[in-house]
Amino acid sequence: MGCHMPVSLAMMLGACVKPFDAWRRRPGPGFGRPPTAEMDSGEQRRVTVLERCLGSLAAVRPAPPPQQEKVEASNFSERLQLNYCPTKRSEVLRSLRPQEEPAFAAARGEGEAAVEIHWTPAFGRYLVAARDIAAGEVVFREAPLVVGPKAGAGPTCLACLKALPEDTWEGCEQCGAPLCRPQCGGRGHGERECELLALLGLKHEPRNTSRVKQLNALLAPLRVLLLMERSPAAKAIVDALQSHVEERRGLPIGRFVETHVVAVLRERLRLAFAAEEIRRACGVCDTNSYQVSAGEDRVGRALFAAASLMNHSCTANTQHWYHDDVMSVRAVVDIPEGAPVTYAYTNVLWGTRARATHLATAKLFTCGCERCLDPTELGSHISSVKCRECPQGLLLPPAAASAPWQCRACGASVSAIAIETLVRAGGAALGRLQPEDARSVAAAHAHLTRILGDTHYVVVEVKRALVRAIMATPLADITQADLERVLDLTSELLRLADRLQPGLTKIRGLLLLERSRALVELLWRCNTGAEGDAATHLETLICNIPGCATLLQNLTEDLAKCEAILLYDSRFSGVKEVKQRLETLKLTIKTSLLSKEMGKIDFTDMKTGDSPRHVSIGGN
Numbered sequence: 001m002g003c004h005m006p007v008s009l010a011m012m013l014g015a016c017v018k019p020f021d022a023w024r025r026r027p028g029p030g031f032g033r034p035p036t037a038e039m040d041s042g043e044q045r046r047v048t049v050l051e052r053c054l055g056s057l058a059a060v061r062p063a064p065p066p067q068q069e070k071v072e073a074s075n076f077s078e079r080l081q082l083n084y085c086p087t088k089r090s091e092v093l094r095s096l097r098p099q100e101e102p103a104f105a106a107a108r109g110e111g112e113a114a115v116e117i118h119w120t121p122a123f124g125r126y127l128v129a130a131r132d133i134a135a136g137e138v139v140f141r142e143a144p145l146v147v148g149p150k151a152g153a154g155p156t157c158l159a160c161l162k163a164l165p166e167d168t169w170e171g172c173e174q175c176g177a178p179l180c181r182p183q184c185g186g187r188g189h190g191e192r193e194c195e196l197l198a199l200l201g202l203k204h205e206p207r208n209t210s211r212v213k214q215l216n217a218l219l220a221p222l223r224v225l226l227l228m229e230r231s232p233a234a235k236a237i238v239d240a241l242q243s244h245v246e247e248r249r250g251l252p253i254g255r256f257v258e259t260h261v262v263a264v265l266r267e268r269l270r271l272a273f274a275a276e277e278i279r280r281a282c283g284v285c286d287t288n289s290y291q292v293s294a295g296e297d298r299v300g301r302a303l304f305a306a307a308s309l310m311n312h313s314c315t316a317n318t319q320h321w322y323h324d325d326v327m328s329v330r331a332v333v334d335i336p337e338g339a340p341v342t343y344a345y346t347n348v349l350w351g352t353r354a355r356a357t358h359l360a361t362a363k364l365f366t367c368g369c370e371r372c373l374d375p376t377e378l379g380s381h382i383s384s385v386k387c388r389e390c391p392q393g394l395l396l397p398p399a400a401a402s403a404p405w406q407c408r409a410c411g412a413s414v415s416a417i418a419i420e421t422l423v424r425a426g427g428a429a430l431g432r433l434q435p436e437d438a439r440s441v442a443a444a445h446a447h448l449t450r451i452l453g454d455t456h457y458v459v460v461e462v463k464r465a466l467v468r469a470i471m472a473t474p475l476a477d478i479t480q481a482d483l484e485r486v487l488d489l490t491s492e493l494l495r496l497a498d499r500l501q502p503g504l505t506k507i508r509g510l511l512l513l514e515r516s517r518a519l520v521e522l523l524w525r526c527n528t529g530a531e532g533d534a535a536t537h538l539e540t541l542i543c544n545i546p547g548c549a550t551l552l553q554n555l556t557e558d559l560a561k562c563e564a565i566l567l568y569d570s571r572f573s574g575v576k577e578v579k580q581r582l583e584t585l586k587l588t589i590k591t592s593l594l595s596k597e598m599g600k601i602d603f604t605d606m607k608t609g610d611s612p613r614h615v616s617i618g619g620n
């Protein structure tokens, strides 16, 4: 679900509600779906539609892995059934290694769904594990009902979601809407849509950016409406999804929809849909869409039937990958039978108020999980701001938005407005970052750490940007000091991820990848003696065989974990590359050891260390 980096602390935590996460156990009395009498008849009907959808999906033969999937756009229910692919039994992490993927696919049989629908008045419907699900397992796969550009995005190819340069894109020959090339129309940008968009007159106003933004805001709802027109099965499902249409009426989003979607579709595109139907389609898209990306330059939003029933958690137990037009929802930690299967609707590396603002304005609810109610955010202090009065002190967010922030160490207090101004300034500096320029990112890091402190989420964001900026440079050109900085930053960020988002998450995969790349490069330099006195360091490592072996063993394990996590990710090839480099390095070190007759060391059968850790290899 879409996330944007917010720069203000406009919203406060709302009323305490029972945390959704508290229900991790098997349903007991009072848990899950209450007797029908307690659910109103409309809700009951909607649950039944979605339940039928899940039930029929569970009985069909699962689809092949996503690479081989051929999705027919025309027949919605068949498409959904083909792609809803519950795995039959728990699979352990190692089963997800790419070379074992066919076996993993074969292990899926006809059988029970991994999830079922529950309902409570406070949380509405939500998915619950119908059996134990193992970390790394694909809980289900699903093809989208519709896909479209993100609302508010710049020029984006309507067919393949490729981001287009602001002023040089070519429009569709018929309607003038953005396409990366005329032939990219077809399935993504169909005939009926093209006829309708021609009425917007884009062809006569080539590359009008504000028109394009307006188009991006209405395209997903338009595609939902056209799908409902074509397919009664799809209509039944969309009708059953939550839209918050009533609550949105008096809000800014309601007014935006009225002007930029309802009026345009009815008056300019002369669509016969009732205004309320259009409002509902907009509400369904905004409440349920997932942000999907097929590579870094192809980002959009997509609506799914089953995945729309996953409720939010700030420590979610699943993440999704979008690959070849199919979304794979994977467990990032073990999910016991009966526990809610959840997904984070916000960026979990934002502070609580930023997350709460997004959830309140885009999804219209207040999260009341343990982290949201804890001012230290599970000890991470990701919202705390550095105290000016004492060296180690942190100002913690108060429960009430307007109350002053207080330092736990020295008792100093600072007004809410002053803190908000600081965080806004930090957000603005983040917005001005030149992400490809490692030097300027490093300067911003130093500056923002001075203002906000080392733990604040704006600083965390800059640390991630710094790792990316350094590691985007060709490896051979990165200084030893910068490589060591990457080791420190990634290790620190991995510890933060352990606290806030444990498990086989994308951020863990990416951090492990960058840390491994940096470490292998440093070892390589030691090995070749390319940098200064580095050969001596290798000598030291070789003399210390257990240390050397543990280091290489940890690296091997990190890369295996990384491979399992990034299996469906476009950055997967990066893991392969660093793995090959590590294997060559191991061979060289082994040969070197043997030539020195110092040891008979088997790197493939080393005692495993605990979690991966930063191993200092010295060398200033």
Ligand SMILES: C[S@@+](CC[C@H](N)C(=O)[O-])C[C@H]1O[C@@H](n2cnc3c(N)ncnc32)[C@H](O)[C@@H]1O
Binding pocket: 020, 122, 123, 124, 125, 126, 241, 242, 287, 288, 308, 309, 310, 311, 312, 313, 363, 364, 365, 366, 367, 368
């Ligand atoms: C994608 S839908 C999830 C399915 C939804 N519960 C339903 O009944 O259709 C998102 C909506 O579910 C509700 N929701 C999701 N997670 C929640 C949570 N942790 N606490 C309260 N409400 C939640 C909110 O109303 C939100 O806008």
